[in-house]
Amino acid sequence: MNKILSQLFTLHAYQEELVNFCVNTPKCGLFLQMGLGKTLIALATVCELVITNRMQCHCLVIAPKAVARSSWIDEMNKIDIDIRYQSFLIDEKGRELTKAERELLFEEAKTAPPTMYFISRDLLSQMVGYFGTEWCFPMLIVDEYQSFKNPASKRTKSLISVMPYTERMIGLTGTPAPNGLDDLWGLIALLDCGQRLGRTMYEYHQKYFVAWKTIRNKVIEWIPAIGAEQWIYQKISDIVVSLDNSNLTLPPVVYDTVRAYMSAREYQAYIRMVKDSKVFIEDALVKAVNPAVLVSKLAQIASGIVYTDTAHDYVKIHEAKIEQLRYIYDNEPSPLLVAYHYRTDVIAITEHFKNAVVFDGKPETIHAWNEKKIRMLLIQPASAGFGLNLQEGGHILIWYTLSWSLEEYLQTNSRIFRQGQNHAVSIIHIICNDTIDERILQILEEKNSTQQGLLDAVKYTINIQEEKVA
Template sequence: MKFVPHNYQVYAINKILELPKVGLMMEMGLGKTVCALTAIDQLMFDFFEISKVLVIAPKRVAEDTWSRETEKWDHLRHLKISKVLGSQKQRLDALKEKADIYIINRENVKWLVDLYGPKWPFDMVVIDELSSFKSNKSQRFKALKKVTPLMQRVIGLTGTPTPNGYLDLWPQIYLLDRGERLGKTFTGYRERYFTPGRRNAYTVFTWDLKPGADKVIQQKISDICISMRTEDYLQLPERINNNIYIRMDDKAKLLYEQLEKELILQVEDEQITALTAAALTQKLLQLANGAVYNTDGNVTHIHDGKLEALEEILEFNQEPVLVFYNFKHDYQRLVDRFKDLKPRTLETSKDIADWNDGKIRLLLAHPASAGHGLNIQAGGHIIVWFGLTWSLELYQQANARLYRQGQTKNVIIHHLITEGTVDEDVLKALERKDLGQEELMNAIKARIRRYKNDGIN
């Protein structure tokens, strides 16, 4: 695909080229990753300023997102990526590969720093989700802090630099400028811009910003940080689709394939009916979501990939999120996993009012129950499809709960897609906007033929 950058993306790319240390505080959907990769490509192959790049990212992002972006855009396909993931041996082998960009998950930052020490080989470091270094007491921050003098260039990417307040900002900015703007120590930063809030004797539980301190902090970092909100740079309201791909581990993938084969091969005649296809695809969608009802009515667990992906979305987006689910066991798994957020459903008029007033952090809804007639666009602008639906009408109507007249922000719709499953078939059909019985049956027939061609009978 040809990359034709928006004006704001051109601005962000030029800032990376101009500044050795820069923070791109751009909301999800604005294209932080492609901006960073485009600048890396130019710095490496046009200006010859860098030769070896390290990307530090959340595990799922490290596994998939960066390599997927290089494959997506024509001008980036020549970039060689090595994923420093897995066991220690696998990580060491990945570091030995000749590549342009090395990607490691943030949990292994300390290991990497200890491995190289003063012989740090990376002349450019990209911290994808800079806010995950918001704690000055974390091992990952302390480790990376040691090698900041050895970094020629640093890019920090995040959409939520202050998820819990301005105290979170100091460690992130320190990794960019080594304390030049907000001070050399966290304690000094806190004393300069905050006053003790709730306390018990000598123990301070909360710190409050001094009057006007937020404006002073913003001004001090404005020369190296670019802050972009979605509604400021995209025509309002706009719908932004974001496909998040889930990779099952080997054990889960094997279990999925075994269960899929058992279901598919129960259909011996390829002239299947729509009713049969619908029943099969419902089972396959359950499998893709991570669990399925067995013949006894109990739930067989397969993987938690979608739960983990949703957890990351919630971690890096502190705004209300609407999650669409399809099956009862998915609802229960969501409630159990995120019980600390006190997820709600729309049962009463009070629930609707609370959502529209921003009082519900996580709203769970079945597309059939929330598909029509609800005016809830005031409550949020982020949708997550935990499990997709074959019904084009339900899909469109459910999205229209937030993507509708009266919405003041761009609506971001995240699709959680488990690779190698029927999820991909549904997504392709949704993108073509031609879902129907024929599409559904063709998907099942294709899977039947695949297994027969594999010699399974």
């Protein structure tokens, strides 16, 4: 890989290795857990291909709506390299495109210079229908690739129809087979037209599975044959990288930031709170009597629910962070440890994740977590961030709302990043864009979680708004 490019992206050694794999494997899959930088690896691959003149064409990124409109574009904005990109979802001001506006961009793409485009998977069928045989995107990056596992689904049929025009494709997923090895066949067949696992699902079953249940001589359930998983991953190892079939040397801990976005209307409430230290939300007054309270109210708004001026009452504002937590949950089969700060965070999370367990300090809860019987465990760093051994239950920690305390932050991270942890640890921060969340994370990274840092955060937030107005 180009050394200058590697420095520009600040890649880990394993990420450089994966970029080289993607460059040298025209149609491939990265089946890696959350937090290992699949997006960054795919972008670095595109840049490497462009710089070395191996790709002078359009590249289309297909992803879930929230990811396509924010995460990918955020990463592009960080890159100091001249690559043209365009969203088929939103305009330059972040407003959602109408169908007519989108089709105008479709038409422009036919004659535009090489560009990286972004589309949501739910709009793929519309896009394929518009272009037909004039499809002009020789390279595809498919995020949350496992959502294309069903060959009979509309979105998968749309993707299959453009494969004859596709020279390169990267499939990104952390959960390639959420329901078992059955799910793998469709994903691999998209990459190799059935060469490795069989041209049909029937052929795949006959080779790697055993009939388990039948009704009237028709098999209704198959189970993998003994050793099938090893055989399958070995068979696809030349086009798919997975922790199950590679010797990647991963860093012991990887830090990642996922951005959440409020709508323009929701963000106005945040701006009003910054400027006036008070705001009416759904006729409820939210007021801050001093800078410390203001910081707390802003953090609550950034997380989606804020306490009002009435004792123990609260008002919901948005679900942007919930959407990102849902994305992680759906794409990562491992148990998730979620750190929250406010009681309102628990209200929001448990409303959408019925199987989430709030840590109660009981030994049986710790045992259940370490035995992997809890899918999502919510912990409050001030009360549960010290002295607990949680490394056996999972290796992914999500900061839903960050703590101001550097000690709490480091101690909570150490609940899973400690001796006895057998997996690479991912620590993921869900940050609401252009809010106090960004400053809190910066202060923690600078190890400046002091009272002055708290006051500086208010000034920082005010400066953001003044720059936007200017």
